[in-house]
Amino acid sequence: MSWNPNDYQFAWNVVWEYREWLLQGTLLTLKIAAVSMGLSMFFALPLALARMSRFVPLSAAAQFYIAVLRAIPLLVFILWMYYGVPLVLGLQTDPFWSGVLCLTLQYSAWLSEIYRAGLQAIEKGQREAALSTGLSASRAFAKVIWPQAWRIIIPPLASNFIGIIKDSSLVGIIGLNELMRQAQIATSLSFRPFELYTAAMVIYVVLALIISPLASVVERRAARSLSVQTRRATRTRRSLGQAA
Numbered sequence: 641m642s643w644n645p646n647d648y649q650f651a652w653n654v655v656w657e658y659r660e661w662l663l664q665g666t667l668l669t670l671k672i673a674a675v676s677m678g679l680s681m682f683f684a685l686p687l688a689l690a691r692m693s694r695f696v697p698l699s700a701a702a703q704f705y706i707a708v709l710r711a712i713p714l715l716v717f718i719l720w721m722y723y724g725v726p727l728v729l730g731l732q733t734d735p736f737w738s739g740v741l742c743l744t745l746q747y748s749a750w751l752s753e754i755y756r757a758g759l760q761a762i763e764k765g766q767r768e769a770a771l772s773t774g775l776s777a778s779r780a781f782a783k784v785i786w787p788q789a790w791r792i793i794i795p796p797l798a799s800n801f802i803g804i805i806k807d808s809s810l811v812g813i814i815g816l817n818e819l820m821r822q823a824q825i826a827t828s829l830s831f832r833p834f835e836l837y838t839a840a841m842v843i844y845v846v847l848a849l850i851i852s853p854l855a856s857v858v859e860r861r862a863a864r865s866l867s868v869q870t871r872r873a874t875r876t877r878r879s880l881g882q883a884a
Contacts, residue, residue: 651832655839658826662836665822666843672736672818673805676743680804681797683744684751691756702752709749715810717742722814739811743804754796758789791859798855802848819843 655662690702722738725731762785770780812821823840827833 648834650835652835654826654830654832654835658822658830658836661822661826662819662839662843665817665819665840666847668816669805669808669818670847672739672743672808672811672816673801676740676747676808677801677804679740679744680747680751680800683748684755687748687752688755688759691752692759706749706752709746712746714742714746714807715813717746718810718814735811735814735816738814739808739816743807743811747800747804751797751800754793754800755789758793759785761792762788794855794859798851801855802851805847805851806844 687702687705690698691706693699693702718739721742722733722735725733725738766784766788767780770784771777775783808818809820812818812824817825819840823836827836830836
């Protein structure tokens with residue numbers, strides 16, 4: 641007997657019935673994504689600097705890491721990290737941190753290339769001008785180079801954060817009850833896949849729609865902060881010139 645879609649009766653009340661499950665899954669999804677994104681952003685910067693290093697072995701090692709991590713399918717990586725590491729090393733792994741670690745390692749490789757592109761977009765004369773005012777190399781990077789690169793980096797960072805939120809659905813395979821797994825469990829109990837998966841899809845869309853304008857706000861604030869710092873630096877150079 642074939643299934644006739646015209647016979648399907650929608651029961652959207654099932655979404656309300658399992659609202660707490662979906663809410664708990666959403667909160668866990670956001671937790672996984674936020675922790676993974678924060679760690680990825682932290683590790684991506686030294687990785688990008690290593691990739692840009694003139695020391696060939698360091699640059700080659702960073703390039704190899706980036707190429708390998710970007711090539712591994714995330715689902716395979718998660719399965720190997722959670723099931724393979726205990727078999728090979730005899731170490732027990734926590735599902736939450738296994739998922740976070742896989743997302744962090746892979747997204748740090750993607751973000752490092754975004755960081756590198758942003759840093760290389762800044763003219764070399766900016767660094768030379770900062771050093772000429774007496775700033776050390778580290779302070780020139782922190783005060784002059786990085787604020788300008790940060791403004792360039794923000795939009796692709798937001799896109800990658802949305803990507804992490806979506807990819808966090810893969811950690812359900814190792815037992816984490818994030819949004820998609822909660823929808824799957826609710827579906828197995830209610831036999832209403834269309835309604836519950838549609839609700840999960842809508843939640844992902846809403847999260848993406850929230851992140852995009854927030855990124856725009858951060859970008860505008862970064863631009864204003866950079867403008868203030870530029871005016872201050874200009875006044876300082878003029879003062880030094882007059883004193884000379």
